[in-house]
Amino acid sequence: xxxxxxxxxxxxxxxxxxxxxxxxxxxxxxxxxxxxxxxxxxxxxxxxxxxxxxxxxxxxxxxxxxxxxxxxxxxxxxxxxxxxxxxxxxxxxxxxxxxxxxxxxxxxxxxxxxxxxxxxxxxxxxxxxxxxxxxxxxxxxxxxxxxxxxxxxxxxxxxxxxxxxxxxxxxxxxxxxxxxxxxxxxxxxxxxxxxxxxxxxxxxxxxxxxxxxxxxxxxxxxxxxxxxxxxxxxxxxxxxxxxxxxxxxxxxxxxxxxxxxxxxxxxxxxxxxxxxxxxxxxxxxxxxxxxxxxxxxxxxxxxxxxxxx
Amino acid sequence: xxxxxxxxxxxxxxxxxxxxxxxxxxxxxxxxxxxxxxxxxxxxxxxxxxxxxxxxxxxxxxxxxxxxxxxxxxxxxxxxxxxxxxxxxxxxxxxxxxxxxxxxxxxxxxxxxxxxxxxxxxxxxxxxxxxxxxxxxxxxxxxxxxxxxxxxxxxxxxxxxxxxxxxxxxxxxxxxxxxxxxxxxxxxxxxxxxxxxxxxxxxxxxxxxxxxxxxxxxxxxxxxxxxxxxxxxxxxxxxxxxxxxxxxxxxxxxxxxxxxxxxxxxxxxxxxxxxxxxxxxxxxxxxxxxxxxxxxxxxxxxxxxxxxxxxxxxxxxxxxxxxxxxxxxxxxxxxxxxxxxxxxxx
Numbered sequence: 001x002x003x004x005x006x007x008x009x010x011x012x013x014x015x016x017x018x019x020x021x022x023x024x025x026x027x028x029x030x031x032x033x034x035x036x037x038x039x040x041x042x043x044x045x046x047x048x049x050x051x052x053x054x055x056x057x058x059x060x061x062x063x064x065x066x067x068x069x070x071x072x073x074x075x076x077x078x079x080x081x082x083x084x085x086x087x088x089x090x091x092x093x094x095x096x097x098x099x100x101x102x103x104x105x106x107x108x109x110x111x112x113x114x115x116x117x118x119x120x121x122x123x124x125x126x127x128x129x130x131x132x133x134x135x136x137x138x139x140x141x142x143x144x145x146x147x148x149x150x151x152x153x154x155x156x157x158x159x160x161x162x163x164x165x166x167x168x169x170x171x172x173x174x175x176x177x178x179x180x181x182x183x184x185x186x187x188x189x190x191x192x193x194x195x196x197x198x199x200x201x202x203x204x205x206x207x208x209x210x211x212x213x214x215x216x217x218x219x220x221x222x223x224x225x226x227x228x229x230x231x232x233x234x235x236x237x238x239x240x241x242x243x244x245x246x247x248x249x250x251x252x253x254x255x256x257x258x259x260x261x262x263x264x265x266x267x268x269x270x271x272x273x274x275x276x277x278x279x280x281x282x283x284x285x286x287x288x289x290x291x292x293x294x295x296x297x298x299x300x301x302x303x304x305x306x307x308x309x
Numbered sequence: 310x311x312x313x314x315x316x317x318x319x320x321x322x323x324x325x326x327x328x329x330x331x332x333x334x335x336x337x338x339x340x341x342x343x344x345x346x347x348x349x350x351x352x353x354x355x356x357x358x359x360x361x362x363x364x365x366x367x368x369x370x371x372x373x374x375x376x377x378x379x380x381x382x383x384x385x386x387x388x389x390x391x392x393x394x395x396x397x398x399x400x401x402x403x404x405x406x407x408x409x410x411x412x413x414x415x416x417x418x419x420x421x422x423x424x425x426x427x428x429x430x431x432x433x434x435x436x437x438x439x440x441x442x443x444x445x446x447x448x449x450x451x452x453x454x455x456x457x458x459x460x461x462x463x464x465x466x467x468x469x470x471x472x473x474x475x476x477x478x479x480x481x482x483x484x485x486x487x488x489x490x491x492x493x494x495x496x497x498x499x500x501x502x503x504x505x506x507x508x509x510x511x512x513x514x515x516x517x518x519x520x521x522x523x524x525x526x527x528x529x530x531x532x533x534x535x536x537x538x539x540x541x542x543x544x545x546x547x548x549x550x551x552x553x554x555x556x557x558x559x560x561x562x563x564x565x566x567x568x569x570x571x572x573x574x575x576x577x578x579x580x581x582x583x584x585x586x587x588x589x590x591x592x593x594x595x596x597x598x599x600x601x602x603x604x605x606x607x608x609x610x611x612x613x614x615x616x617x618x619x620x621x622x623x624x625x626x627x628x629x630x631x632x633x634x635x636x637x638x639x640x641x642x643x644x645x646x647x648x649x650x651x652x653x654x655x
Contacts, residue, residue, distance in 0.1 A: 042393075042455070062612050092640035095391060095451050099587055100636035106581075114624040171369025231459060243450060275467035282456040289448045 004270065011145035013262050018146065018154055019220065021258030023048065023229075025157040027236035028163045028243070028250040030205035034080075035245060036168065036256075037201035038181040038194075038301040042098025043083050045233025046105030047206045048212030051076045052110040056224035061125040062115025068112065069153075069214045076210020077106065078202040088198050090263070091305035102233075110226050122225040129153060147228045153215045165247040177201060181299035182237075184306045194306050209233065238285040245298055257281045312545075313370050325592050328638035329606065334630045344465050345621045353620055354613035364612065370570070372608025373500075374399070376458055376507035377562035378586025379604050380514050381432075381555045383595035386422025386522040387518055388551035389531035394439060394454025395559040396583025397461030398432040403561025405431030406567045407574040408473075410485025417479050420488040425474050425564050432560020433553040437462060442565070444545035450552070461494070462577065480576040491569040501563075501569035510558060511597035517554070557582060591639045607632065 007013075027044045034041040040197035059068030083101055086092040112123075117123050131151050138148035168174040179187040180197045188194050211233070218225045236258055243249025257280070264277045337347030358368045387393035392398075406428040413420060439453040475483040491501040514611075519523040529537040530547045537583040538544045562582055567574060589607055593599030609626045618625035638645060 086637060090641040090644040096636060096640040099584060100633050100640060103584060103636065104630055104633025106624045107633055110624040111630055115628065141357050151524065164322055234455060235461060238456065247536045273467050273471060275463040278463045279460050282459045287455050289452060290442055290446050
């Protein structure tokens with residue numbers, strides 16, 4: 001028993017959990033912004049995948065991984081724009097459009113991969129965003145083994161959680177965002193531009209999800225491979241719900257799911273199949289939605305196109 | 310009712326057609342981009358999917374599972390439910406079919422129908438989880454069916470690599486008994502009698518929805534749940550029934566893959582058949598006849614794409630892109646109406 005506890009609670013596992021959680025955190029923050037504005041975002045998976053490809057592609061041509069990250073954010077924002085135009089301007093069903101984006105992104109990334117790099121299912125190797133050592137954190141005993149040396153994107157994800165939290169709850173823009181997602185008619189009457197708020201939120205959502213994808217292709221690995229997000233966009237969506245549409249809640253959910261991921265291999269050794277750990281985020285989300293651990297209820301206007309009266 | 314059958318709904322057909330044409334046009338931009346001639350590429354696509362009886366048979370084989378998942382999505386849609394879970398339901402249906410197929414020793418006349426029914430039960434039970442949660446607790450079915458897709462994927466992953474592993478190095482079960490296999494109707498293609506089953510399923514869906522009291526209730530709930538409830542219809546019960554029937558239809562796609570195509574459960578065999586069912590259902594305007602046509606179109610695109618990939622510089626994933634685009638345009642009816650300058654419906 002002591003062995004199992006030692007296996008579960010050690011700094012190596014915590015550090016790995018943080019790394020596993022990083023792409024989820026970015027995408028979940030994106031999901032929160034979009035859903036808070038009233039647009040259901042099933043497309044996180046497609047946005048991440050596009051971001052992964054763009055990060056690799058731009059890095060391949062420039063040799064500069066940070067420029068690749070910017071490219072991924074731009075590509076993600078572009079996918080966000082696509083979702084926004086169809087859902088906001090043309091009032092298409094948000095869930096259907098999200099599904100379309102996921103299929104479209106899955107096809108287009110492989111189409112481009114094969115066009116530019118030939119038949120293989122993976123891209124050539126590209127330079128990566130390298131791990132850094134933080135001066136202060138690496139001095140604190142215990143903490144340094146988790147946070148002392150990590151990828152810059154890991155730190156950036158944590159900063160982003162804080163930023164999105166402040167933006168949503170402490171700024172006028174955040175108040176407008178929440179108003180638009182809860183009661184667009186009322187927001188409109190007090191002079192808030194519902195359409196503009198939603199466009200910006202959904203594009204930011206795409207940029208953040210793209211950054212999540214960046215971590216996969218040019219930080220965690222050093223290449224893009226076919227369908228490399230492997231459902232992480234949906235785990236991020238689960239984290240949004242499990243975290244009750246709040247940045248801090250989603251962070252907790254992502255860390256928990258990342259922890260499950262990090263433990264997977266070790267738990268397999270004591271007879272718990274990896275597939276059970278893989279299922280966990282989805283099962284927990286269903287339980288949360290059913291209200292067994294405090295009912296998860298989303299923004300009221302999420303899913304409905306706004307028609308100016 | 311009489312007049313509606315006589316007056317052929319041209320407009321209903323026009324919108325999906327426009328969506329397909331627009332998607333193919335954007336696809337031709339991609340073809341030009343990789344330096345090929347769109348007419349040549351689409352020509353090969355057409356010839357290789359519909360140019361001979363053998364190619365048509367392959368197209369129909371590819372279309373069959375999409376007919377089932379398309380019907381599943383369409384049926385739920387008519388009852389006001391968005392079933393994104395066809396992918397998971399088909400996995401559970403497939404597993405139930407393979408379990409019956411390998412576990413029993415029965416004469417064919419019992420074994421095959423039993424395996425088919427098992428696939429329907431497997432799919433129906435899996436879908437009922439989301440139906441039940443919606444009916445009893447009011448949880449929206451979209452998120453739950455997405456979550457259930459992944460749970461189904463990992464559950465069958467575990468079953469097939471663990472307790473039901475066939476023993477080879479491949480993550481698959483042993484083969485089903487020949488007495489549970491569907492017969493091929495045009496060898497050497499892998500088209501099986503499942504295609505007849507799909508046509509029957511389409512007919513049954515039509516009859517249930519438009520010729521029975523239950524179907525009337527389901528459609529009433531789909532059009533306006535509050536009004537239906539006010540009219541004395543039990544909405545929660547109809548929600549559970551609609552999800553179960555939808556899941557049973559998706560389960561049949563699993564039966565086609567197991568009892569017809571592969572004769573064993575290979576881990577993650579479904580190449581997004583469930584998600585493509587959403588496209589097929591929408592493109593078919595959620596009508597059984599439309600679903601069959603849309604499934605054949607998608608089957609043809611998939612069948613032709615391999616040859617296009619081989620004979621031109623166009624990667625076969627072009628077809629996935631086009632399928633995604635079709636969903637975009639079907640979803641944005643508003644946009645298409647504007648392009649075609651059709652009157653907007655109130």
